[in-house]
Amino acid sequence: MASISEWYAGKNVLITGATGFMGKVLMEKLLRSCPDVKALYILVRPKAGQSMSERVQDMMKCKLFDRVREDNPDFHQKIVPISSELTQPGLAISPEDVKTLTSCIHIVFHCAATIRFDEALKHALQLNVISTQQLLSLAQQMQQLQAFIHISTAYANCNRRHIDEVIYPPPVEPKKLIDSLEWMDDSMVCDLTPRLIGDRPNTYTYTKALAECVVQQESGRLNIAIIRPSIVGASWQEPFPGWIDNFNGPSGIFIAAGKGILRTMRASNDAVADLIPVDVVINLTLAAGWYTAVHRPKTVLVYNCTTGGINPFHWGEIEHHVMSTFKRNPLEQAFRRPNANITSNYLINQYWTLVSHKFPALLYDLILRLSGQKPQMMRIFNRLHKAIGLLEYFSSQDWEWNSDNMNMLMNQLSAEDRRTFNFDVRQLNWPEYIENYCIGTKKYVLNEDMSDIPAARQHLRKLRNIRYTFNTLLLVFIWRVFIARSQMARNIWYFVVSLCFKFLSYFRASSTLTQ
Numbered sequence: 001m002a003s004i005s006e007w008y009a010g011k012n013v014l015i016t017g018a019t020g021f022m023g024k025v026l027m028e029k030l031l032r033s034c035p036d037v038k039a040l041y042i043l044v045r046p047k048a049g050q051s052m053s054e055r056v057q058d059m060m061k062c063k064l065f066d067r068v069r070e071d072n073p074d075f076h077q078k079i080v081p082i083s084s085e086l087t088q089p090g091l092a093i094s095p096e097d098v099k100t101l102t103s104c105i106h107i108v109f110h111c112a113a114t115i116r117f118d119e120a121l122k123h124a125l126q127l128n129v130i131s132t133q134q135l136l137s138l139a140q141q142m143q144q145l146q147a148f149i150h151i152s153t154a155y156a157n158c159n160r161r162h163i164d165e166v167i168y169p170p171p172v173e174p175k176k177l178i179d180s181l182e183w184m185d186d187s188m189v190c191d192l193t194p195r196l197i198g199d200r201p202n203t204y205t206y207t208k209a210l211a212e213c214v215v216q217q218e219s220g221r222l223n224i225a226i227i228r229p230s231i232v233g234a235s236w237q238e239p240f241p242g243w244i245d246n247f248n249g250p251s252g253i254f255i256a257a258g259k260g261i262l263r264t265m266r267a268s269n270d271a272v273a274d275l276i277p278v279d280v281v282i283n284l285t286l287a288a289g290w291y292t293a294v295h296r297p298k299t300v301l302v303y304n305c306t307t308g309g310i311n312p313f314h315w316g317e318i319e320h321h322v323m324s325t326f327k328r329n330p331l332e333q334a335f336r337r338p339n340a341n342i343t344s345n346y347l348i349n350q351y352w353t354l355v356s357h358k359f360p361a362l363l364y365d366l367i368l369r370l371s372g373q374k375p376q377m378m379r380i381f382n383r384l385h386k387a388i389g390l391l392e393y394f395s396s397q398d399w400e401w402n403s404d405n406m407n408m409l410m411n412q413l414s415a416e417d418r419r420t421f422n423f424d425v426r427q428l429n430w431p432e433y434i435e436n437y438c439i440g441t442k443k444y445v446l447n448e449d450m451s452d453i454p455a456a457r458q459h460l461r462k463l464r465n466i467r468y469t470f471n472t473l474l475l476v477f478i479w480r481v482f483i484a485r486s487q488m489a490r491n492i493w494y495f496v497v498s499l500c501f502k503f504l505s506y507f508r509a510s511s512t513l514t515q
C-alpha cells in the first residue's frame with residue numbers, strides 16, 4: 001500500500017482557514033512532507049485593508065515556512081488562493097473558481113471557524129454551521145473528491161463528562177435553528193442565546209456541536225472524517241519546537257503570567273490540562289485524510305485528538321513549569337516579577353484579584369496620571385479578566401475522551417509513516433514541551449529576541465528591588481501610624497529596638513575581644 005506521502009502525490013487539496021493557526025501548520029506540513037502534492041487551493045478573504053494576494057504573500061514569508069523554503073524555494077507556485085468569504089451565499093466563490101474546484105479537488109480540509117468564545121450566536125451559526133453546510137454541498141459536486149475532513153473540537157460536547165468518538169444528537173435540529181434565527185433581530189437572538197446554549201459555556205462549543213450534526217446529515221456519498229482536537233498549543237517538534245502565533249487558549253494566559261500581569265486565576269491544580277500540540281493534530285489530520293480516502297469507512301469516523309487519557313498532565317504542573325521557564329527566560333519589560341498561582345477557591349481568587357491585580361493597576365494608573373500620561377493598566381486588567389472568565393470553565397474541570405480511533409489509525413500506519421506523521425503523544429515530555437511553548441510565545445508571538453534575556457533579567461532585578469523598597473516603606477508607614485495610636489505598640493517597639501542595641505553591643509564587644 002502507498003505511504004501517506006505517496007498517496008498525497010499528485011493530489012489537489014482544498015483548505016479552508018488556511019490563514020489561521022492550524023491551517024498554516026497544515027499547509028507547511030503538506031508542502032514539506034508530501035513534496036509531490038500537486039496544488040493547495042486555499043479559500044482566503046481580503047482582511048484588514050489587505051487584498052487576498054497580499055495576505056497570502058505575507059503568510060508565505062512567515063518563519064513557519066523556513067524549512068519548506070529551504071527545500072523548495074518555489075513552493076509558492078503550489079499555492080492557489082481562491083477568493084472566498086465563507087459567510088456569504090455560495091461562499092462568495094466565483095463561478096469560474098467553482099468550476100475549477102469541482103473538477104480538480106481530491107481532498108478537502110475544513111479548518112475555518114470562528115473560535116471566539118464571545119461570538120454572537122448568529123455569526124457563529126453562520127460561519128461554523130451554515131458555511132460548513134455550503135462547503136459540503138460544494139464538495140458533493142466535486143467529481144474527484146476522495147475525502148472530506150472536518151475539524152471540530154473535543155469540547156463540542158463539553159456538557160458531557162465522558163466523550164466517545166460518536167456524533168451525539170444535537171442540542172437542537174440545526175435547520176430549525178437556522179430558520180428561526182433568520183427572522184430574528186440581533187437583540188432577540190442575544191436574549192435567547194443563554195437559553196439556547198443551555199449547559200454549554202459559549203456559542204463556540206454550541207455551534208461546533210451543530211456543525212458535526214450537519215456534517216453527518218449532509219455526508220451523502222462522501223467519505224468524511226471529523227477531527228476533534230482538545231486545547232491546541234504550540235508545536236512539539238515540527239517544523240520546530242514551540243511554534244505558536246496567537247494569544248488563544250493558554251498562550252495568552254502564559255504571556256500574561258510571564259509579563260507579571262496575571263498573578264491569580266481560577267483553575268483546578270488537579271484537573272487534567274488537555275493540551276495537544278498543533279503538529280500532533282495536523283499529523284493526525286493528514287493521516288486521517290489518507291485513511292478516509294483509501295479505506296472509505298462506511299460511517300463518518302470521529303477522531304478525539306487529546307492527551308488526557310494517554311499521557312495526562314495537570315494545570316498545577318503547568319503552572320509550575322510556566323513560572324519556572326519565565327523566571328529563567330524572562331519576557332521583556334515585565335510589569336512585575338512573574339509569580340502566578342492558580343486556585344479553585346472562588347474567595348481566595350477574589351482576594352488575590354483585588355490585592356495583586358486591581359490594587360497595583362490602580363496604583364500604576366495613578367502614577368501614569370500624575371506624570372501626565374494616559375492610564376492603561378486597569379483597562380488591560382479588565383480585558384484580562386474577561387478572557388480568564390471565558391477560559392475558567394475549561395481549566396476548572398476534567399473530561400474523559402475515548403481515543404480508540406486515534407489508536408486504530410496509528411496501528412494502520414507503516415513504521416515510516418508513524419515517524420513522518422507522528423501523533424503518538426505517549427512520547428511527549430511535558431516539562432520540555434511547556435518550556436519550548438513558553439519560549440515560543442516569547443519568540444514568535446511577542447517577537448522578542450533571545451539575546452535580550454540578560455537585559456530582561458536585569459529588569460526583573462530592578463523590579464524586585466522596587467518591591468523590597470516599597471514593602472519596607474509600607475511597613476514602616478503602617479508601624480508609625482500604629483505606634484502613634486497605641487501605648488502597647490510603643491512598648492513593643494522600644495523593646496525590639498533595645499534588643500537590637502543589646503545585640504549590636506554584644507556583637508561589637510565580642511569582635512573586639514577576638515582581635
Ligand SMILES: CCCCCCCCCCCCCCCCCCCC(=O)SCCNC(=O)CCNC(=O)[C@H](O)C(C)(C)COP(=O)(O)OP(=O)(O)OC[C@H]1O[C@@H](n2cnc3c(N)ncnc32)[C@H](O)[C@@H]1OP(=O)(O)O
Pocket residue numbers: 115116117118152153154155230231232246247248249250252253254256257262263264265267315318319322340341342383386387390391394395
Ligand atoms: C497562572 C499561570 C499559569 C497558567 C496555568 C493555568 C493556565 C490555565 C489556562 C486555561 C486555558 C484554558 C483554555 C481552554 C480553551 C478551551 C478551548 C476549546 C478549544 C477550542 O476548540 S478553540 C480555541 C480556543 N479559542 C480561544 O481561545 C478564543 C478565546 N478568545 C476570545 O474569545 C477572545 O479573544 C476574547 C478573549 C473574548 C477577547 O476578545 P476581545 O477583547 O474582543 O479581544 P480580541 O480577541 O479582539 O483581541 C484583541 C487583542 O488582544 C489580543 N488577545 C486576545 N486574547 C488575549 C489574551 N488572552 N491575552 C492577551 N492578549 C490577548 C489579540 O491577539 C488582539 O491583539 P491585536 O494585536 O490583534 O489587536
Ligand SMILES: NC(=O)C1=CN([C@@H]2O[C@H](COP(=O)(O)OP(=O)(O)OC[C@H]3O[C@@H](n4cnc5c(N)ncnc54)[C@H](OP(=O)(O)O)[C@@H]3O)[C@@H](O)[C@H]2O)C=CC1
Pocket residue numbers: 016017018019020021022023043044045047084085086087110111112113114115127151152153154208228229230231232233248249
Ligand atoms: N485553536 C484551538 O485551540 C482549537 C481549534 N479547533 C478548531 O480548529 C480549527 C482551526 O482553528 P484555528 O486555526 O485555531 O483558528 P484561527 O482563528 O486561527 O483560524 C480561523 C480561520 O478561519 C478563517 N475564517 C474565519 N472567518 C472566515 C470567513 N468569514 N471567511 C473565510 N475565512 C474565515 C480565518 O480567516 P481570516 O484569517 O481571514 O480571519 C482563519 O483562516 C477551527 O475549526 C477550530 O474550531 C479545535 C480545537 C482547538
